[in-house]
Amino acid sequence: MQFLDSLEPGEHATIVDFETEKLPLKLIEMGCLPGNKVCLLHRAPFNCPLYLEIDGCHMAIRREVASLIEIERP
């Protein structure tokens, strides 16, 4: 299984699943849903936080949260 925190800057992937219990609802409301495309735009120094584009919406999240999101590379 691959997780969102393993993406390299510029890399695209598709969200497959996430840990329902732990993932904050707010992230889902911002479009982090299975089937949506995700792209890692930038990583801040020391690899955290991650600047993502998910389904056209731009946001930053921390590595720990990103590691809860399962992805599939094309």
Next chain:
Amino acid sequence: MAHFLKVALIGNPNTGKTSVFNALTGLNQKVGNYPGITVEKKEGSCRLNRTTKAHILDLPGTYSLNASSMDESVVIELLLNRNNKDFPDVAVVVTDVENLKRNLLLFTQIKDLEIPTLLVVNMSDQMKRKGISIEVEQLQADLGTQVILTSMRHQEGVAALKEALVNYRQLPTTPLLDLETIDADYFSRLQKTFPTESLYKLWLVITQDVNFSSLERKRIQAASDFKVQSDAVLKRLQQKETIKRYQIINQTLKQTYQVDNDAATDLRSRIDRILIHKVWGYVFFFALLFLIFQSIFDWSSVPMDFIDSSFAQLSQWVNAELPPGLFTSLLAEGIIPGLGGIVIFIPQIAFLFLFISLLEESGYMSRVVFLMDRGLRRFGLSGKSVIPLISGTACAIPAVMATRNIENWKERLLTILVTPFTTCSARLPVYLILISLVIPERSILGINAQGLTLMGLYILGFAMALLSSWILKSYFKTTTKSYFVVEMPNYKMPHLKNVGITVLEKTKSFVTEAGKIILAFSVLLWLMASFGPGEPFTKADTIVREANINNPLTEEALEAEIASYRLEHSYIGILGKAIEPVIRPLGYDWKIGIALISSFAAREVFVGSLATIYSVGSEEETPIKNKMAQEKRANGQVVFDLATGISLMLFYAFAMQCMSTLAIVKKETNSWRWPLLQLGLMTVIAYVTAFAAYQILS
């Protein structure tokens, strides 16, 4: 009689909701608080047509009706309570054309509350540049609403919006999502129990932890019986609901919303490449801060000097023109110097709010949050602590409130505890007057030494905030997992009208709020300085004259001697004398002691207090700075020398001298424990550092 329509503006943050509000109301707006809580309440009025006026409420920005902060709870509480006096006749959901999909999530929720709802698609001027096209007719039909395209930058769509508001009764109120498709069993059971209620409203009552009016409470408590399910099950249902909503939105947008990606020239990625660069990003940020603080010091010095000398002249004029007496003395020695102490603030505060609102409007603030998160976590803070720490340079009160969007409680609490260390604008006049007294006007490496000192004081404030957070963080056990989601909005050219209104409103409310306290204290100080107990005060004249009978003094010197003797034996003098032993090791005399005591109400009272104290009994009206420079100790040395000046600056940098901040911390943390900890800790740090500085320098 004109008909009053109640309108609520609702929308995600960064959608230009405030621009819409400003375009509708202009300067007919006022900012207050929701009763009992500190969430800012913005309302205004506008004329829709000849017979209809509208009362417009700008609700706090929210991503959804699932509240995660107090600001968001306000929105739900209002929309669920038909008995609320602000309950809207019509809701206007403001969306940003580029983020329409995400913004529509909130729209579908509002729509399901069965309130007539209009959809404003804002920033439509961006459509061409971003290659976006919208089928408005189809979108209206699918969402059961009226869609209005607006561009506040070009003042487009305002007339159409007003017209649509007038005709709000034509808007359909049918819900978009059938909740029974999420979990047929659960939701049909719920509906059967409350057949007359809207299902979505019941669902919100169950999932949201908000206060309701007493009328509805009974019904709601019955509904809460449905909470028997575990939190995990509820959360799963909420996730399912969100997914269902996105399915509806995707279905709708597929046919009505097209983006031609090739046409989208991506300004964002080009600017991001520099502004969040590993090296240049930080260089840019710190250079910007430096520039801001230098310009506040430079630009505001001219109007400040002008205000200072104008008030001194005004006092002089009052003294000369009005008949002598208690009233003239109250006016010239109490009220006018006190008012001067607040008006002198206006230039710096306006500049500070100008810069902060430019940073926020342009979208740059989120980049700073992104850059600083990792570094600040080392100190137990969050990247989002940057916003309170920076807005703390204006005032700690809104800064403490701005911590609300920090999701993690420990990070939020630490931010609240250390934010008062940042140099708020109330410290600025104290610093400015002390710097101009004790730091020579030289330039070091082409930089103004006075400006450099001021910059140093700001850095000191931030450094102490970080240091104390780092020390405090190990005392807090963390149980919740840190979660952090921050939207990275598009870069926008700041909208000048918005910035202007923000600066005006914030400065105005700051000056009136602080002004009330300062004025009250000035009058109180004047009273306490103009009266005293017993003979030493009432017979000061004879006592001093008799004591100097063999002393050949000029009449002028004798007058000064009497005035000083009288002040010493007034109520305020006695109070100042009482605390003198405690503050003498810091280099302060009893007059500074008085200013310190009165500063506890608010720091900015310092300058006004000294102005009042030095004015009482003195005939000539010179600017406060000259009076301070002339003050002598008993041994003939000037009071405000380098050691005392630095010691005072350090005391003001670290001491918790703001009752309003303590009150807000109590409110936000819901406990007296934290404000008291803050008060104790900050006072100790202030005393120790001021003591050390004075002992070393003198």
